[in-house]
Amino acid sequence: xxxxxxxxxxxxxxxxxxQNFAQSIxxxxxxxxxxxxxxxxxxxxxxxxxxxxxxxxSGKTTTGKLVMKLIEPTSGQMFFxxxxxxHLGKEKLKEYRRKVQMIFQDPYxxxxxxxxxxxxxxxxxxxxxxxxxxxxxxxMIVQALEEVKLIPPDEFMGRWPHMLSGGQRQRVATARTLxxxxxxxxxxxxxxxxxxxxxxxxxxxxKEVQKELGLSYLYIxxxxxxARYFTDRIAVMYLGRIVExxxxxxxxxxxxHPYTQALIEAVPxxxxxxxxxxxxxxxxxxxxxxxxxxxxxRFHTRCPYATEACKREPEPELSLDSAEHYHACRRAYEVxxxxxxxx
Amino acid sequence: MDSLLKVENLQMHYFTSKGAVRAxxxxxxxxxxxxxxxxxxxxxxxxxxxxTSILRMPTPPGRYVGGRILVDGxxxxxxxxxxxxxxxxxxxxxxxxxxxxxxxxxxxxxxxxMMETLNEHSDLSRSDAESLITEYxxxxxxxxxxxxxxxxxxxxxxxxxxxxxxxxxxxxxxxxLDEPTTALDVIVQAQIINLLxxxxxxxxxxxxxxxxxxxxxxxxxxxxxxxxxxxIVELGTNAQIYGTQGPxxxxxxxxxxxxxxxxxxxxxxxxxxxxPPDLIDPPKGCRFSPRCDKAFDKxxxxxxxxxxxxxxxxxxxxxxxRG
Ligand SMILES: Nc1ncnc2c1ncn2[C@@H]1O[C@H](COP(=O)(O)OP(=O)(O)OP(=O)(O)O)[C@@H](O)[C@H]1O
Ligand SMILES: Nc1ncnc2c1ncn2[C@@H]1O[C@H](COP(=O)(O)OP(=O)(O)O)[C@@H](O)[C@H]1O
Ligand code: SF4
Ligand code: SF4
Ligand SMILES: [Mg+2]
Ligand SMILES: [Mg+2]
Numbered sequence: 001x002x003x004x005x006x007x008x009x010x011x012x013x014x015x016x017x018x019q020n021f022a023q024s025i026x027x028x029x030x031x032x033x034x035x036x037x038x039x040x041x042x043x044x045x046x047x048x049x050x051x052x053x054x055x056x057x058s059g060k061t062t063t064g065k066l067v068m069k070l071i072e073p074t075s076g077q078m079f080f081x082x083x084x085x086x087h088l089g090k091e092k093l094k095e096y097r098r099k100v101q102m103i104f105q106d107p108y109x110x111x112x113x114x115x116x117x118x119x120x121x122x123x124x125x126x127x128x129x130x131x132x133x134x135x136x137x138x139x140m141i142v143q144a145l146e147e148v149k150l151i152p153p154d155e156f157m158g159r160w161p162h163m164l165s166g167g168q169r170q171r172v173a174t175a176r177t178l179x180x181x182x183x184x185x186x187x188x189x190x191x192x193x194x195x196x197x198x199x200x201x202x203x204x205x206x207k208e209v210q211k212e213l214g215l216s217y218l219y220i221x222x223x224x225x226x227a228r229y230f231t232d233r234i235a236v237m238y239l240g241r242i243v244e245x246x247x248x249x250x251x252x253x254x255x256x257h258p259y260t261q262a263l264i265e266a267v268p269x270x271x272x273x274x275x276x277x278x279x280x281x282x283x284x285x286x287x288x289x290x291x292x293x294x295x296x297x298r299f300h301t302r303c304p305y306a307t308e309a310c311k312r313e314p315e316p317e318l319s320l321d322s323a324e325h326y327h328a329c330r331r332a333y334e335v336x337x338x339x340x341x342x343x
Numbered sequence: 344m345d346s347l348l349k350v351e352n353l354q355m356h357y358f359t360s361k362g363a364v365r366a367x368x369x370x371x372x373x374x375x376x377x378x379x380x381x382x383x384x385x386x387x388x389x390x391x392x393x394x395t396s397i398l399r400m401p402t403p404p405g406r407y408v409g410g411r412i413l414v415d416g417x418x419x420x421x422x423x424x425x426x427x428x429x430x431x432x433x434x435x436x437x438x439x440x441x442x443x444x445x446x447x448x449x450x451x452x453x454x455x456x457m458m459e460t461l462n463e464h465s466d467l468s469r470s471d472a473e474s475l476i477t478e479y480x481x482x483x484x485x486x487x488x489x490x491x492x493x494x495x496x497x498x499x500x501x502x503x504x505x506x507x508x509x510x511x512x513x514x515x516x517x518x519x520l521d522e523p524t525t526a527l528d529v530i531v532q533a534q535i536i537n538l539l540x541x542x543x544x545x546x547x548x549x550x551x552x553x554x555x556x557x558x559x560x561x562x563x564x565x566x567x568x569x570x571x572x573x574x575i576v577e578l579g580t581n582a583q584i585y586g587t588q589g590p591x592x593x594x595x596x597x598x599x600x601x602x603x604x605x606x607x608x609x610x611x612x613x614x615x616x617x618x619p620p621d622l623i624d625p626p627k628g629c630r631f632s633p634r635c636d637k638a639f640d641k642x643x644x645x646x647x648x649x650x651x652x653x654x655x656x657x658x659x660x661x662x663x664x665r666g
Contacts, residue, residue, distance in 0.1 A: 272585035
């Protein structure tokens with residue numbers, strides 16, 4: 001048994017472009033593939049919470065879908081628990097989906113209003129044809145409810161979804177994934193309307209469950225503010241690539257890539273004295289289309305530190321800075337020095 | 344200085360088959376020229392309801408039950424709808440609705456949807472309307488060609504910019520912004536906040552900024568109004584709420600503690616267990632009492648009044664009177 005649960009090697013996912021009607025008649029508009037994930041590699045360790053961070057359109061959800069095996073990679077490899085899972089047959093895939101579960105972080109969606117909580121939790125057992133008597137199933141349901149602290153379980157089993165708060169619904173959604181004894185959970189946090197308090201409650205609960213059961217998580221978000229508390233390591237993704245990876249504390253306290261620095265500066269802090277300040281972010285404009293990835297360093301069109309070399313030279317690869325901390329910026333140290341000088 | 348907007352004892356309830364939902368239950372506050380007032384609270388506390396009430400557009404089955412909404416000294420509640428359309432809505436007060444950018448009609452171009460809003464609220468000629476649209480797209484940082492695009496061809500940030508431009512067309516004095524950045528990622532959120540700060544100066548606007556995120560409110564609001572279960576529980580300046588002394592009301596305190604901080608390492612995230620109450624039958628006494636860890640006997644019996652605890656700082660909690 002290795003200490004790596006999931007290993008991703010040079011994974012790519014290119015989507016065929018949609019051709020619109022006009023283009024299909026005129027034959028105009030050359031078809032460029034949409035490079036949603038463009039050669040990424042990372043490992044998730046057993047019992048680790050691994051964060052994947054980036055703006056909308058950076059390829060996080062596509063990565064999550066690749067890990068869930070909801071879509072097939074264009075190239076590259078994936079290993080889970082030491083086994084090559086890049087391509088799986090039907091039976092193997094079913095087994096994989098039991099071990100790796102997706103957790104939907106939207107407490108207000110995805111629950112059949114006509115199912116009592118007991119039925120909601122029994123459904124995955126039926127779908128996955130888990131054998132067992134009614135008593136055995138009830139035992140599994142009770143255990144899953146206890147794991148997410150919906151106590152007393154008997155009482156909650158008889159409730160309807162509308163009788164639960166947002167936080168409690170999320171607990172049910174989590175219990176639903178835990179009932180199949182997964183080894184890893186993938187949580188893609190939608191940019192959504194969930195209250196901060198409910199979100200904190202959800203993350204707290206997920207962390208408790210993780211500690212208790214020794215699970216591994218892939219946690220996907222655009223917001224770094226909970227990441228230090230919630231994750232062990234973070235990979236920062238930009239336009240299909242990982243541009244920085246390291247321990248959560250190192251990424252937040254000592255970001256080396258200009259993109260990570262911009263993500264950090266964008267986070268609002270609840271402190272007074274910022275009213276008259278127009279906070280100039282160290283990043284220009286909006287994220288380009290993954291069908292038109294800039295040459296050279298793919299971040300150069302938005303980077304305030306870009307030089308001619310950044311445009312012309314080949315794209316920088318991830319390089320090691322210190323223990324476990326990698327970045328892909330050719331000017332990382334000059335940028336640090338420039339920032340220090342500017343104060 | 345006279346206030347632009349004065350809300351007095353406002354009550355607006357939703358008359359549902361199960362009973363009256365007391366979404367706005369005796370609200371009082373003023374908005375001064377050039378000021379941004381922030382409205383925070385958890386989901387279901389009445390923030391959107393207050394916004395639409397001020398726009399004189401409560402969502403059915405919502406009806407005004409009492410109070411006044413004075414805009415430039417005139418109560419708009421009794422005005423006939425025609426009058427409101429002609430002189431108030433969009434002319435004096437406009438609103439960026441919660442989720443508006445995701446409610447754009449997919450089959451119409453952005454230009455057509457902007458034109459419809461203009462037609463609804465003014466009698467500009469087509470060519471005047473077109474040049475107005477181009478002008479305002481410029482103010483929000485969008486190229487004029489965007490009018491020919493469909494919503495799915497634009498990023499979230501671009502759609503939200505278009506929605507903001509649409510709210511400004513008729514030179515309102517007050518703009519109500521309901522969760523304008525909640526559906527956006529952090530970088531686009533920061534860009535939109537900068538844009539709003541710029542527009543506010545350029546057009547001497549006053550804002551009512553609604554969000555559940557206290558961290559965001561700190562960036563933009565001069566005063567913060569905290570709502571809980573249809574009522575204002577605390578109202579104070581940015582410095583009073585976010586300063587070293589911290590907020591006064593236990594609910595605000597707990598909300599602030601639940602706001603994640605990037606540079607503060609915590610062992611555990613704080614949260615407020617439970618949910619805001621059902622507003623058909625809110626709890627007796629202080630509405631926060633079932634969730635408040637500081638509650639004592641009196642809290643369950645009598646409702647605490649909103650009192651001034653220091654100049655310009657209001658809070659509704661029995662602890663202030665306990666000494
Ligand atoms: N059209 C309606 N009919 C009946 N009840 C309603 C209606 N709209 C809102 N409510 C109720 O009024 C209360 C306040 O809702 P409101 O939408 O104003 O809250 P909010 O603070 O804006 O919440 P959020 O943060 O979720 O947007 C809630 O209890 C809600 O369920
Ligand atoms: N099925 C698809 N077909 C074409 N393009 C896609 C598809 N799924 C995602 N994309 C594109 O790939 C990019 C990355 O998307 P996504 O993985 O959803 O990013 P994120 O989750 O970081 O917002 C986006 O530009 C998106 O439009
Ligand atoms: S390599 Fe150049 S363009 Fe890319 S992030 Fe570093 S400084 Fe910016
Ligand atoms: S009045 Fe009582 S229950 Fe209400 S906030 Fe104050 S201490 Fe808590
Ligand atoms: Mg996504
Ligand atoms: Mg709302």
